[in-house]
Amino acid sequence: MYSKLWQNHDLDAADLTSGKTPFIVIPNVISEYTCASLSEKILKNYKTVPGPGIKNKIGTSLGSHIYEKSKYFLNSKKSNASIQKIFSDSHSPLKSMHQIISQTFQKQVSTASENEMSYSDCVIRIHNAGDSVHLHRDNCNFEMSDYTVSKYKNQLSAILYLQSPERGGELTVYDEQWTRYDERSRQPDFGYSFDLVNGVSYTSISPIVGNLVLLNPNFYHKVESVYGGKSRVSVGFFFGESSTSELSCWT
Amino acid sequence: MTDIIWGTVTKIISINSFEMNVSHQKDTNNDSYQDVEEIHFTEVNIPSIPVDEASRNVSDIEQNLKDKFVKCEISGRNSENRLVCAVSHSGAGGY
Numbered sequence: 001m002y003s004k005l006w007q008n009h010d011l012d013a014a015d016l017t018s019g020k021t022p023f024i025v026i027p028n029v030i031s032e033y034t035c036a037s038l039s040e041k042i043l044k045n046y047k048t049v050p051g052p053g054i055k056n057k058i059g060t061s062l063g064s065h066i067y068e069k070s071k072y073f074l075n076s077k078k079s080n081a082s083i084q085k086i087f088s089d090s091h092s093p094l095k096s097m098h099q100i101i102s103q104t105f106q107k108q109v110s111t112a113s114e115n116e117m118s119y120s121d122c123v124i125r126i127h128n129a130g131d132s133v134h135l136h137r138d139n140c141n142f143e144m145s146d147y148t149v150s151k152y153k154n155q156l157s158a159i160l161y162l163q164s165p166e167r168g169g170e171l172t173v174y175d176e177q178w179t180r181y182d183e184r185s186r187q188p189d190f191g192y193s194f195d196l197v198n199g200v201s202y203t204s205i206s207p208i209v210g211n212l213v214l215l216n217p218n219f220y221h222k223v224e225s226v227y228g229g230k231s232r233v234s235v236g237f238f239f240g241e242s243s244t245s246e247l248s249c250w251t
Numbered sequence: 252m253t254d255i256i257w258g259t260v261t262k263i264i265s266i267n268s269f270e271m272n273v274s275h276q277k278d279t280n281n282d283s284y285q286d287v288e289e290i291h292f293t294e295v296n297i298p299s300i301p302v303d304e305a306s307r308n309v310s311d312i313e314q315n316l317k318d319k320f321v322k323c324e325i326s327g328r329n330s331e332n333r334l335v336c337a338v339s340h341s342g343a344g345g346y
Binding site for chain 1: 298340
């Protein structure tokens with residue numbers, strides 16, 4: 001099992017990018033009240049779409065458009081407008097996430113762009129009762145070489161929990177990193193065979209409201225099944241080094 | 252119905268053929284396939300690989316296909332015992 005120290009955000013951020021530390025949990029990034037009001041707004045008013053590995057999300061992602069670059073940027077524009085509307089009349093969790101990441105890494109943080117077109121700011125993921133996410137890793141270096149962000153170094157993932165389910169929904173992170181050879185264990189639609197993590201140690205991260213997880217997504221991970229009537233709601237994006245002083249985000 | 256197999260590309264043979272490790276086969280396939288098959292691709296739904304064969308080279312194909320997980324829709328076998336297929340990338344390893 002991982003040391004509890006790995007959940008201490010005072011650790012050197014370089015440990016996260018190098019893979020020495022698979023994740024960092026930063027508690028209370030935004031208030032429970034803000035999380036509750038945002039979740040209510042999201043669940044009552046916004047239409048979700050399915051994506052790779054997930055049934056309900058708001059916002060687009062590269063994984064849905066690996067070879068449809070024009071469509072991705074068109075959808076990103078719509079997606080960003082829709083998400084800005086959700087966050088318009090309350091404290092923006094995106095702003096808080098950017099600020100914390102900026103402080104942690106001592107770099108400027110903004111949404112990535114390519115040929116003056118903005119990438120998608122974030123994705124809101126909603127997991128209802130029975131939903132889970134199969135074992136996977138996220139890294140656009142390998143699969144999405146048509147996009148500029150695939151060239152960014154030290155790619156990481158940021159996930160902020162807005163609503164916890166009654167039970168389940170933990171993020172399980174395995175102590176095993178992806179290599180090219182693992183493509184032999186891919187599943188046709190999404191993710192990888194569990195054979196890759198058989199007997200491997202892991203840590204389960206509870207989706208606690210207001211907590212921000214910074215994850216090195218090259219480590220295999222999955223989301224456990226959600227139980228009960230309350231959905232698991234999270235906001236997430238990826239970020240990487242676009243220059244020595246800047247981090248750029250996308251989904 | 253077209254037979255479909257999935258797997259990773261292990262070796263590029265030419266500008267229109269490669270060797271693959273077959274890891275998945277559609278349940279309703281009419282034929283069964285070897286663990287390693289050679290593929291002759293007649294169509295490739297990967298934008299960075301030119302449709303025009305004259306514009307391709309092995310190095311480009313290698314960059315785009317080597318070690319990648321692909322889906323092959325099979326239309327038959329050619330005289331070299333290669334499966335004749337339409338090839339595309341399949342799914343995603345993550346978000």
